[in-house]
Every structure is written in C-alpha cells, then in structure tokens.
Amino acid sequence: MATKKLQDLTASTSPGDADIMLIEDTTATKKITFLNLFNRIKTKLGLATVATSGKASDLTGLSTVATSGKLADTTKDASNRTITDAERTKWNGYGSSIDSLNSNWEKLGGLRFDHQFIASVTAEYSADNVLSFAGSQLYPGNFTNCAFLAVLNSTASTGKQSVYLIIMGAADAAPVLIKIDGGSEALYPKLAKTSSNRVYAVWSTAATAGIHTSLFKLY
Structure with missing residues (x-):
C-alpha cells in the first residue's frame, strides 16, 4: 500500500468485527480488532455478556436510557434482560408487591391493604383465626380511631364471600362489626369478637374451612 496520511484514507462507517485499528500503549x-475494542469498552462500563461475532449487541436501548432518565424504558426481551424486575421496582419507585402498593396508596389518604389466609376456621374462637393487619392483631390497643373493610372468601364449596366494615374506636371500646353485603350467613364465613375485643374470623356452623381475608384500612 502506498504511503498515505490518515486523513486521506477511506472512511469506514460500519466497521466489521475483524477490522483492525491502531492502538498505542506505553511501550509500542x-x-x-474492532470486536475486542468493543468488548473492552463493555467490560469497563460493567455491561452484560461479552458479544461474539454475529450475535446481536446487548447494548440495544442504552440510548433510550440516556435520554429518558428512566431505567424501566430500557429495551429488553426474553433473551436480553438489561435490568431485573426487582431493580426496576427499586429504581423507579413502583412495583406490584404489597409494600410498594401500600406506599403509594397511603399518599391517597391513608388507604392500606393486607391479606391473610387462615387455614382452619371453626365456630370456636382461637388464636389461630384472629384477624391481623400489618403483623398486629386487630384489637383496639393496636388500632384505634380507624376503620377496616374486610372481605372474607371461603375455600369451601358451600362458602361465599362476605364483606364487613370494622370500626375501631377508643382503646377501651369494643370494635363495631357491620355486615354490608347482605344475604344469609348459613355456611358462610363471618366475623365475631370476644370479650377481649379481638376480631375473629369464624364459621357460621360447626365446620372447618380455609378463609382468605383481604383487609383495607380506610383511615
């Protein structure tokens, strides 16, 4: 090849993996190759698996992140996950977990959600079927001057969903239970309270069933 200045060479707008470039270190x-330089840049940036010749780059969508400022906007597919769902939840401040939902719902006026499954419920009162919210038993000492909307749904084939309003007053006052969905309670789950003022999920006849309880704290 005849001697040429760099500025006189033909420009390459789409270098191939095997194309050669000059590089100067402290000794020589x-x-x-373009591919080795590309992979070294990826390593320095802490990006994903080293690319191989003929494999699509996993840098797809990086420009979107740089312009949008939201990591959730990064392009990803089944074989190329730029960030995990857990990371997206943490970095963008939203998610599908109960804690994430409650964090956002509380900004709307104190609404919180909790759910529990009571495996064995009978007409008898026991510590196993007392309702709880956010890890604490529903008792006036723990929850005062607030209300809960309770949705009870039995797993028994004869069971039926029941909706109750639980109103907590002062610490020494018994909670008020109001059934608001109407209908008969025969073979349905229901709420009851004892002299301790704790609220229990019970069965309306002598039977055992699993009950799913969803509780919404209203204020």
Whole structure:
C-alpha cells in the first residue's frame, strides 16, 4: 500500500468485527480488532455478556436510557434482560408487591391493604383465626380511631364471600362489626369478637374451612 496520511484514507462507517485499528500503549504501537475494542469498552462500563461475532449487541436501548432518565424504558426481551424486575421496582419507585402498593396508596389518604389466609376456621374462637393487619392483631390497643373493610372468601364449596366494615374506636371500646353485603350467613364465613375485643374470623356452623381475608384500612 502506498504511503498515505490518515486523513486521506477511506472512511469506514460500519466497521466489521475483524477490522483492525491502531492502538498505542506505553511501550509500542499495536493493533486491535474492532470486536475486542468493543468488548473492552463493555467490560469497563460493567455491561452484560461479552458479544461474539454475529450475535446481536446487548447494548440495544442504552440510548433510550440516556435520554429518558428512566431505567424501566430500557429495551429488553426474553433473551436480553438489561435490568431485573426487582431493580426496576427499586429504581423507579413502583412495583406490584404489597409494600410498594401500600406506599403509594397511603399518599391517597391513608388507604392500606393486607391479606391473610387462615387455614382452619371453626365456630370456636382461637388464636389461630384472629384477624391481623400489618403483623398486629386487630384489637383496639393496636388500632384505634380507624376503620377496616374486610372481605372474607371461603375455600369451601358451600362458602361465599362476605364483606364487613370494622370500626375501631377508643382503646377501651369494643370494635363495631357491620355486615354490608347482605344475604344469609348459613355456611358462610363471618366475623365475631370476644370479650377481649379481638376480631375473629369464624364459621357460621360447626365446620372447618380455609378463609382468605383481604383487609383495607380506610383511615
């Protein structure tokens, strides 16, 4: 090849993986392929698996992140996950977990959600079927001057969903239970309270069933 200045060479707008570039270190002038330079840049940036010739780059969508400022906007597919769902939840401040939902719902006026499954419920009162919210038993000492909307749904084939309003007053006052969905309670789950003022999920006849309880704290 005749001697030419760099500025006189033909420009390459789409270098191939095997194309050679010059690189200078502290001891000598060396050569490096475009693919090796590309992979070294990826390593320095802490990006994903090293690319191989003929494999689509996993940098797809990086420009979107740089312009949008939201990591959730990064392009990803089944074989190329730029960030995990857990990371997206943490970094963008939203998610599908109960804690994430409650964090956002509380900004709307104190609404919180909780759910529990009571495996064995009978007409008898026991510590196993007392309702709880956010890890605490529903008792006036723990929850005062607030209300809960309770949705009870039995797993028994004869069971039926029941909706109750639980009103907590002062610490020494018994909670008020109001059934608001109407209908008969025969073979349905229901709420009751004892002299301790704790609220229990019970069965309306002598039977055992699993009950799913969803509780919404209203204020």
